[in-house]
Amino acid sequence: MKKLSLSFLFLLILVSCNSTKHVAEDEHMLTQNYIYVDSIRNKSTDIQKYILQKPNPKFLNLPVGLYFHNLGDPNNPKTPSEWGKKNSRSYNFIKNVFSEKQSIAYAKSFIGLNKWFLNYQGPAIISERKIKNTENNLLTYYKNQGYFKSKVTSKINRDSLHKKATVSYNIARGRPTLLDSINFKIESPVLDSIYTNSSTSSLLKTGNQYNDKIFRNEAGRVLKLFRNNGIYNFTESAIGFYVDSTRTDYKTNVDFLISGNRLKEIEGAYINTPYKVQKVTKVNVITDYSFLKKGEAPSNSIDYKGINFLAYRKLKYNPKYLAQSIFLKPGSIYKDTLRNLTRNHLKALKNFKSTNIKFSPISGTDDELKMDVFLTPIEKFTLGLETEITHSNIRNIGSSAKFSISNRNAFRGAELLKLSFLGSYFNSNSGPGWEAGADASLEIPRFIAPFGLNKLVPKEMSPRTLFSIGSSFQKNIGLDRQTFTFLTDYKWQFNAKKTIQLEIFNTQYIQNLNIGSYFNIYSSEFSNLNEVAKAFDIANNTTTNYPLSSDLSNQVSEALSFMGKVADNTTGFKTTNSDEYNTALNILNRYNIITSDFLIPVLAYSYTYNSQTNFNDNNFSFLKIRVANSGNVLGLISKKTNENGKKTFANIPLAQYFKTDLEYKQFWDAGTNSVFGFRTFLGAIIPYDKSAIPFTKSYFAGGSNDIRAWQTYELGPGSTNTGLEYNVGSLKFLTSAEYRFDVVRKLKGALFIDAGNIWDITGSDFVEEESKFNDLSSLKNIAIGSGFGARLDFSFLILRLDVGFKTYEPYLTGNKWLKNYNFANAVYNIGINYPF
Numbered sequence: 066m067k068k069l070s071l072s073f074l075f076l077l078i079l080v081s082c083n084s085t086k087h088v089a090e091d092e093h094m095l096t097q098n099y100i101y102v103d104s105i106r107n108k109s110t111d112i113q114k115y116i117l118q119k120p121n122p123k124f125l126n127l128p129v130g131l132y133f134h135n136l137g138d139p140n141n142p143k144t145p146s147e148w149g150k151k152n153s154r155s156y157n158f159i160k161n162v163f164s165e166k167q168s169i170a171y172a173k174s175f176i177g178l179n180k181w182f183l184n185y186q187g188p189a190i191i192s193e194r195k196i197k198n199t200e201n202n203l204l205t206y207y208k209n210q211g212y213f214k215s216k217v218t219s220k221i222n223r224d225s226l227h228k229k230a231t232v233s234y235n236i237a238r239g240r241p242t243l244l245d246s247i248n249f250k251i252e253s254p255v256l257d258s259i260y261t262n263s264s265t266s267s268l269l270k271t272g273n274q275y276n277d278k279i280f281r282n283e284a285g286r287v288l289k290l291f292r293n294n295g296i297y298n299f300t301e302s303a304i305g306f307y308v309d310s311t312r313t314d315y316k317t318n319v320d321f322l323i324s325g326n327r328l329k330e331i332e333g334a335y336i337n338t339p340y341k342v343q344k345v346t347k348v349n350v351i352t353d354y355s356f357l358k359k360g361e362a363p364s365n366s367i368d369y370k371g372i373n374f375l376a377y378r379k380l381k382y383n384p385k386y387l388a389q390s391i392f393l394k395p396g397s398i399y400k401d402t403l404r405n406l407t408r409n410h411l412k413a414l415k416n417f418k419s420t421n422i423k424f425s426p427i428s429g430t431d432d433e434l435k436m437d438v439f440l441t442p443i444e445k446f447t448l449g450l451e452t453e454i455t456h457s458n459i460r461n462i463g464s465s466a467k468f469s470i471s472n473r474n475a476f477r478g479a480e481l482l483k484l485s486f487l488g489s490y491f492n493s494n495s496g497p498g499w500e501a502g503a504d505a506s507l508e509i510p511r512f513i514a515p516f517g518l519n520k521l522v523p524k525e526m527s528p529r530t531l532f533s534i535g536s537s538f539q540k541n542i543g544l545d546r547q548t549f550t551f552l553t554d555y556k557w558q559f560n561a562k563k564t565i566q567l568e569i570f571n572t573q574y575i576q577n578l579n580i581g582s583y584f585n586i587y588s589s590e591f592s593n594l595n596e597v598a599k600a601f602d603i604a605n606n607t608t609t610n611y612p613l614s615s616d617l618s619n620q621v622s623e624a625l626s627f628m629g630k631v632a633d634n635t636t637g638f639k640t641t642n643s644d645e646y647n648t649a650l651n652i653l654n655r656y657n658i659i660t661s662d663f664l665i666p667v668l669a670y671s672y673t674y675n676s677q678t679n680f681n682d683n684n685f686s687f688l689k690i691r692v693a694n695s696g697n698v699l700g701l702i703s704k705k706t707n708e709n710g711k712k713t714f715a716n717i718p719l720a721q722y723f724k725t726d727l728e729y730k731q732f733w734d735a736g737t738n739s740v741f742g743f744r745t746f747l748g749a750i751i752p753y754d755k756s757a758i759p760f761t762k763s764y765f766a767g768g769s770n771d772i773r774a775w776q777t778y779e780l781g782p783g784s785t786n787t788g789l790e791y792n793v794g795s796l797k798f799l800t801s802a803e804y805r806f807d808v809v810r811k812l813k814g815a816l817f818i819d820a821g822n823i824w825d826i827t828g829s830d831f832v833e834e835e836s837k838f839n840d841l842s843s844l845k846n847i848a849i850g851s852g853f854g855a856r857l858d859f860s861f862l863i864l865r866l867d868v869g870f871k872t873y874e875p876y877l878t879g880n881k882w883l884k885n886y887n888f889a890n891a892v893y894n895i896g897i898n899y900p901f
Contacts, residue, residue, distance in 0.1 A: 508529060
């Protein structure tokens, strides 16, 4: 491996020496831009976008894309005949051995390969024109910030020997200009009245530094103010600013001007018309519009509370429910916010391909508008198919598929009814396994709740109710679990950034069908129990327990019988062999938890904050808090318990716990298509009333979206290295930092650090001391992994490969840093989309 790495490094060095292969003798390749603001180097990403010419993109400080480009030759033949003349020996050999058709294909492959290399970005050749335009860009940028006396110069530093160059931009800003007196001049009485009576204040403040962005924001604020108060025809062109630039004291007076009339076209002539507050007096909603039907008259119509619902064929939507998405009602004053709310609400119904809203003046009036809403529906029935290749430390290569059928507007209220069928097949260490399941969900775009509770959340917040029911069956996955789920979920958009979700009757029933294979699956538990049996026989001078039977038909019963002997403690084994005694009881406790059936009725509240404005926004934060309780209501109703003292409902053990999860993510745009991301997660689950925590609700560490230097379930808890197949805990902390950057075209790179672990906070006597979280000193057991990744970005899908190296291993004795930091102990993670 070491020789391979050195060879790869040597190859890169050889290639890098040839980075100027396609640079002409009288040209220079740009390698670096330097920006100095008042003699101090500036590396801000805000200013980089004004630089018109940038060096070739780099990966690990190497222009990999340029190296690929240099492997090509722009002078190579472009046709098979030209290639055959230049490479006659190989071309004729293929032609004689196979055929002329094969020789042409052979030539085309080399031509295509050469073209593929040349498609990568070539060397960035210094352009004095672009440098001059960059100077103008920078000068404009600083003048827009109030540095009216700023100066920008540039210098090209050429290295003719190596045909490379750098460019230095030197900016002298000078003193900034401050705003002095600000005068508002609104010529329209109607606009002046709206502005005067508004509670908002101007963004322009005396004494502030001049900034063109503030003027643009002020114009946008005033535009929103008028358009949200009935002035539909008001545009930003009616706003003007006059800045006095003749003063020499670095101050300026500002005149804020708003014209009193708008230009209205009448019979080809434009006439000054005073502004008026306009009302929407007529609303038409066409529910089955298409471009092909443009100009036709709808054949069906229903008037509901003044809104005219139209259809070219049958009106398939109940006007009562569709009207709840129309927020500009007949007789209401026009507002941009209500127009946008109507559009977003209609899109959120997931029933329409397009939503187009048009306004037109009603003939003979200047203060009345007609609103036409054109809705193009999506097909009522749609089929979906999702497939996935799976791989983990538990499952070898396998495949899964999910088939679904969706029925939109199922009950004429824009509901979405969805039926899904899931199947997967894979091969594991214990043989082939499969899973099959089905579920049905009904999403209703409003609250369905008794006692008038649906009125607590206004329609503007896009309330949604989801009912879901499903079941799945597993074979040769764990203990062949069968699961039944039922969910009632309420969700609403508190504002553009905040979402609230309330889960009611989120009930899950888990039944284990193959507990007899427990020790076959958890073979490490069986090995540990055998060691206890050996010690037990030695301590009691017997030969009846070790070795425990390996026959699967009676393995579990014999193991349980033995653990009962150990727990009985009449032999004094607890005193003479306390470690082995605790090991046996720990195995028995884990067996009881994992093999137990569970009824898990959850009530949960979730709050989500996401400041991302669109898909391309790389500067945003994300926060999600979820608080859940299981078993509280049913626990109060039921008074029954099982033989272990656990509360039951319908003779099924009831999971009773409180669980809280907190996740925070922050992303920063690092410039040149690079992003730096940070993620942290903290979760805790606490059982009560003698309940155990279901295995499926416990925390685990490791995996492709977690601490990537460890496999799923491999890490923890605490400083233990149990060697068990599945390690879980009741407290989890995780944090990750990742730098993402472009490499070549669709290929992206990443450098990352993950840290975290799981612990036990239940206070159980069966848990080892090293697994518990006692106080802040337990944080020394946080594991750290680091590594690098490669991603193929197909826009709609990202294929990801991350290589994680164990950087700090808390369970090691002696030196815990970098002991296994090598490719032999690395974990290779294959995933879909980003890890966070």
